[in-house]
Amino acid sequence: MDNIILIGFMGCGKTTVGIKLSYRMRRSMLDTDKIIEKDEGRTISEIFDTDGEEYFRDLETKCLKKLIATENNHIISVGGGLPVREENQALLKELGTVIYLRARAETIYERLKDDKTRPLLQVDEPMQKIRTLMEKRSAAYEGAADVIVDVDGKDFDTVMNEIENAYRRHIV
Ligand code: S3P
Secondary structure (H helix, E strand, C coil): CCEEEEECCCCCCHHHHHHHHHHHHCCCEEEHHHHHHHHHCCCHHHHHHHHCHHHHHHHHHHHHHHHHHHCCCCEEECCCCHHHCHHHHHHHHHHEEEEEEECCHHHHHHHHCCCCCCHHHCCCCHHHHHHHHHHHHHHHHHHHCCEEEECCCCCHHHHHHHHHHHHHHHHC
């Protein structure tokens, strides 16, 4: 399939880069968190609060399967924890070219220190939590990715150019 999928830790820029890229490449943009919130009629925080993380992870897998069955030629950003499930890594590969936007923990912390919408970071020591989650997840991100783009210290245009070039190289 010919989707461009953006993966990476919360706050790495998947949504912002995805929207800008969708204008530039004239493709529509989809986001698994937004699809899940719309289908469920509640926010991610409400889903975590009421039904817990595993329930949310099941919704992510279902969402990926639905995208594979119905969508093509999009830019798709996915929730930061989605690539951790092995099953999802295979589904991502089926869905298109997977781009990992890699950021350092310090970059993520600066961007998300006042954010209230990520349930996993509503803890006393968010920096510590970011580091721990990153350590656990980086192998999954790298394994799921066709291409890795480092984003620290780069502006959006530079990141987009790198994604576009890598994508074109990957599909030939
Ligand atoms: C999560 C990342 C969030 C969202 C949920 C869980 C995670 O998406 O899916 O809060 O486990 O890293 P973003 O990466 O878009 O913030």
